[in-house]
Amino acid sequence: MGLFPETADGAVDPRAVEAALLKMHELLTVLHTRVGETGYLAAGHFTFADAQLTSTLAALRLFLRVCRALAANPQLTTYMLQHAERSSVVSTAPWSSGTKVTLAII
Numbered sequence: 003m004g005l006f007p008e009t010a011d012g013a014v015d016p017r018a019v020e021a022a023l024l025k026m027h028e029l030l031t032v033l034h035t036r037v038g039e040t041g042y043l044a045a046g047h048f049t050f051a052d053a054q055l056t057s058t059l060a061a062l063r064l065f066l067r068v069c070r071a072l073a074a075n076p077q078l079t080t081y082m083l084q085h086a087e088r089s090s091v092v093s094t095a096p097w098s099s100g101t102k103v104t105l106a107i108i
Contacts, residue, residue, distance in 0.1 A: 023067060030075050038077035041084070048085070056085040057094075 009015050033055070037043055044051040059082040062068045072079050085091060 023071075026068065027071055030071050030078060034075035034078040037081040041081065048088075052085060053090070056082065056088070056091055060086055060091065 033043070037055075040046050042048060042052055043055050059072070059078075063072060063082070072082065
């Protein structure tokens with residue numbers, strides 16, 4: 003089984019993808035509002051919640067449609083790029099192959 007449920011012929015189910023993207027957009031909007039208040043998710047300083055969210059966003063940015071959704075939420079994008087500069091993120095991001103976290107919008 004792939005990232006999304008598959009149809010009977012083994013193809014990705016486009017309805018499942020669209021449903022997941024709709025929910026993701028809603029969640030990104032909530033996160034955008036929250037991190038815009040303080041620059042952090044749960045407190046006025048970097049916490050475990052920020053570490054979890056930063057690593058999740060860094061991995062999600064690899065999906066083009068998620069990248070576009072992130073770009074539509076500038077406070078969340080700023081949050082992600084700011085925290086991606088942390089040495090702990092740079093040194094432990096296996097999906098980045100040592101490259102700087104960026105948003106590639108096509």
